[in-house]
Amino acid sequence: METQRIVEFPHKNMDKRPRKRPRLTWDMPPPLPPPKVLPAIYCGQEFGNGGIPNFSFPNNMFYRGISRNGSPPWRPDDKDGHYVFTVGESLTPRYRILSKMGEGTFGQVLECFDNEKQEVVAIKIVRSINKYREAAMIEIDVLQRLARHDIGGARCVQIRNWFDYRNHICIVFERLGPSLYDFLRKNSYRSFPIDLVRELGRQVLESVAFMHDLRLIHTDLKPENILLVSSEYIKVPDYKFLSRSAKDGSYFKNLPKSSAIKLIDFGSTTYEHQDHSYVVSTRHYRAPEVILGLGWNYPCDLWSVGCILVELCSGEALFQTHENLEHLAMMERVLGPLPQHMVVRADRRAEKYFRRGTRLDWPDGATSRESLKAVWKLPRLPNLIMQHVDHSAGDLIDLLQGLLRYDPVERLNAREALRHPFFTRDRRRFGYSL
Structure with missing residues (x-):
């Protein structure tokens, strides 16, 4: 491949x-x-x-x-x-x-x-x-x-x-295989089966927990920085496309033959004792405390993991945006309003995103009609997951609500996430199920 x-x-x-x-x-x-x-x-x-x-x-x-x-x-x-x-x-x-x-x-x-x-x-x-x-x-x-x-x-x-x-x-x-992003892209952004998402998520969290134990924060977790160990893949029926024309072979999709993955790109990795005031993470996977200028630490990696899991089971990035106000509006659309105690502590650069210092300046502050549509079309997190996941949807939603908590103090850490029922309730001993 x-x-x-x-x-x-x-x-x-x-x-x-x-x-x-x-x-x-x-x-x-x-x-x-x-x-x-x-x-x-x-x-x-x-x-x-x-x-x-x-x-x-x-x-x-x-x-x-x-x-x-x-x-x-x-x-x-x-x-x-x-x-x-x-x-x-x-x-x-x-x-x-x-x-x-x-x-x-x-x-x-x-x-x-x-x-x-x-x-x-x-x-x-x-x-x-x-x-x-x-x-x-x-x-x-x-x-x-x-x-x-x-x-x-x-x-x-x-x-x-x-x-x-x-x-x-x-x-x-x-030499490793393709990134998860490249695999999705070559596969027309078709989502992974939930059992494969579970196995990939478990490995990512184990790697993050390993780094955090060493007092290291990756700060740039995203599908591009998670590589499959092997390039081998198999073709399986894609039941979502079976009722459509099969002339182009669209009723098949590719799945990796092995679910083994590794993290890459540690050029942005930061030690715990270093300066944590600058902006980190690629936009789509950036935690709210980074955007609000509140400083960041280990929890910023867990927010990124939450965004990655949504992308793996839906095929699309959760927050497809390139602007801070729109990004915050998308967060509120999917996850509910930002906590007031975080808003009032936002730094001067982030104050302009709020009206009278407390309420997000949206939709009045939107820069275009396209921006309004991009936010409006997003469903709430539970609805988004249930659109793409059949079994295990409840456990996955609960896990994501823990990883995507606005307040980094309340966010699940990597070890807590690994103990979540999504990983422990129906654990496969012999890899993921097709």
């Missing part, structure tokens, strides 16, 4: 975050014009043994100043600081570029072949811009911390290696 990974990087205040380790260098760009012979000196770090590989090159490896099996000639980055590459060439002598997997604000993800380990890996090549480089160094610290505690590597993507190549931080990961 074709996979793409488009990862957003929401932070604009990464300069506030301290750098965690000294910068190391591999193959830095030489002064223009570049010299004919570009030395290749490995200064990366192999995770696990901390050693530095000792490459030895035969005398005939270099020909007219260019390594036959090593790095390509130096070339400038594009105007946005992205690394410019060609499929088939090498990224250091160790990695051969096979394809481009995705691109985001942070940089690019390339599928590469590891000549040393003889395996396919994914390499995240970060843009050569300081704030993204600094965020990448923090991500490396987080990944190594997670790997030390994630025995068996079942919860989070595993880091294989990292190095600094021509002013680009490169992070080498195990």
Whole structure:
């Protein structure tokens, strides 16, 4: 199955975050014009043994100043600081570029072949811009911390290696399957069966609980950042389409052959003791305390999990919006009015969303008729779930009402959510039921 990974990087205040380790260098760009012979000196770090590989090159490896099996000639980055590459060439002598997997604000993800380990890996090549480089160094610290505690590597993507190549931080990961978002997109946004949603939700919450136990907050949970371990899938009848024309095969939908998943993208992950005043999370999965400027902590991850579960069982994002007032209006439409004690504490930037400081300025503050329609068409949460779920709807609704509580103090934490009847009442021992 074709996979793409488009990862957003929401932070604009990464300069506030301290750098965690000294910068190391591999193959830095030489002064223009570049010299004919570009030395290749490995200064990366192999995770696990901390050693530095000792490459030895035969005398005939270099020909007219260019390594036959090593790095390509130096070339400038594009105007946005992205690394410019060609499929088939090498990224250091160790990695051969096979394809481009995705691109985001942070940089690019390339599928590469590891000549040393003889395996396919994914390499995240970060843009050569300081704030993204600094965020990448923090991500490396987080990944190594997670790997030390994630025995068996079942919860989070595993880091294989990292190095600094021509002013680009490169992070080498195990190769996984498509994201849940990409799977939904390739499947025409058809929802997952409730038993699969249960299994996926359980794994996400176990991963979140694991991170929170390590005093880490992911802050950017979304279907794009949850990857299936395998790309294999099966076709099953889609009973919602059986009565329609079957010429295009629409009565079938795809389901992953394995429900195993892992979290990715820890470039936004924050330690408990760090500054929690800036805006976090991708818009659709952003908690109300973030929008209101009340500060945030572990509960912001659980709000995101609630939004993800709704999306998996409905096929569509719960809050499809790009503007704060409309977002808050959607929340009130689905979940009821915001608590007054949160409204009166909103920061100055959020005060404009309320009339006389207490009531949401809606619909008077709507920017367009389309915005009004987008809010009006949303049903209450119980009705929304019952439109898509047959059995287990009551348990799922109760779980979501706990994950989507406005007040973060009252919101379920990850361990509490895992003990909810939605996961314990009818637990399958042998995977999800089709």
